[in-house]
Amino acid sequence: MNFSDLGLSEKVLEAVTASGYTQPTPIQAEAIPHALARRDVLGIAQTGTGKTAAFTLPMLTLLEQGRARARMPRTLILEPTRELAAQVEESFTKYGANQRLNVALLIGGVSFGDQDAKITRGVDVLIATPGRLLDHFERGKLLLTGIEILVIDEADRMLDMGFIPDIERICRMVPFTRQTLFFSATMPPEIQRLTETFLHNPAKVEVARQASTATTITQRLVGAGAEPHEKREALRNLIRQQPEFKNAIIFCNRKRDVQTVYRSLQRHGFNVAALHGDLDQRARMAALDSFRNGSTQLLVASDVAARGLDIPDVSHVFNYDVPHHAEDYVHRIGRTGRAGKKGVAITVVTSDDKKSLAAIEQMIGASIEWQGELPPQGEGDGERRRRAGGRRGGRDGGRGRSHDGQAETRRSETESPSPARAAGSRDRQQSHERRDRGPRPAAGEAPRPERQARAPQRRPEPEEPPVIGLGDHVPSFLLRSVKRT
Secondary structure, three states: OOHHHOOOOHHHHHHHHHOOOOOOOHHHHHHHHHHHOOOOEEEEOOOOOOHHHHHHHHHHHHOOOOOOEOOEOOEEEEOOOHHHHHHHHHHHHHHOOOOOOOEEEEOOOOOHHHHHHHHHHOOOEEEEOHHHHHHHHHOOOOOOOOOOEEEEOOHHHHHHOOOHHHHHHHHHHOOOOOEEEEEEOOOOHHHHHHHHHHOOOOEEEEOOOOOOOOOOEEEEEEEOOOOHHHHHHHHHHHHHHOOOOOOEEEEOOOHHHHHHHHHHHHHOOOOEEEEOOOOOHHHHHHHHHHHHOOOOOEEEEOHHHOOOOOOOOOOEEEEOOOOOOHHHHHHHHOOOOOOOOOEEEEEEEOHHHHHHHHHHHHHHOOOOEEEOOOOOOOOOHHHHHHHOOOOOOOOOOHHHOOOHHHHHHHHHHHHOOOHHHHHHHHHHHHHHHHHHHOOOOOOOOOOOOOOOOOOOOOOOOOOOOOOOOOOOOOOHHHHOOOOOO
């Protein structure tokens, strides 16, 4: 099947051909005809299968008729992150090159004034994150009564980020007669309830088993020690040992770990950039652009880069941390092996990651192959720290964190103190006992009887006559004579 068989307009087909695409992906081949027929669409497909073009191309065809009005956009696309929203805007720019459509991007980190100016001129396609969209609506700068097509992209990511209440509110503000295109990689119960509430007789398009991984990705597990310096060393060795290595995205669970791994790789001479939610929008886009154009070889990122980002030709993905949620594993490794290309995904596993790893293998329905030796089967780092009496358990050690040798030293000192420390402890205890008993009696003197604790008695106060009126403390202004008139 070719794009010309899907019913797209001539202008859209010319832009698709100019982009170098000839055949649609399965999700595009099934979703585009239903979208052109003005039906609601529920699309479920693993990441990297072309979901963005599955709603971008039919929207461009449908928008060729009509025009936008001030502050009343014709279509609305909701994305969970700024990066995904900016990527969708690029798709409309590329595929809508032959059309004169106004596209506006409402995301955080950008001036309200510039966004208000675009909305005032009239917008055919409004791409927004839920928070910034509601900010404009509450300020009275935006009307949603003219929405013809509503697109909710990466719905499961919206759920993870806590945007579902905002999505429900937005769905109630747009017209009931709008067309809804709903796309997600997984379908948890909360998302299922959302689709049953706001979609009307949707055409369900599912081109892959839910929560499955692409067959073009080679997955491996590598064991490492639970201490941070051991994990960082294992990561550096993996990067150096990979055959046919071109570039890689390195995922961490926490933003502060992103910075730590980034600085470590930078010190060891790697060409690396960092991407996480605490960076401003300009720094985030600069990091993505440098990785896309090849000037940066490694990108250390949080899960902000795990969903839907179209970064072509990523050869490797490294999970520095095993993700806490099994669904995030599917999205992380989906950054490689895209568009039919081969990819490699390697996860660094410690003895603390057994439960998370078991949940991932259960979700994808397969066991992941181990490379090299397994991690130690003894106590994990968090358990060792709890036994050592550390304040913080698990891998969130912070400043009180210590290496294994130091933790074992503290534990051995607690369990079996040295003779010197034991003698000192006895001396201190005897000193406290002597102080409590008082001075020792002299030789041949009978021991003094123990003093009985008596309650302190208050000294009796002398009796004074009761004070009448103000007593001797009469204010002077009351003693002045008053002239009668």
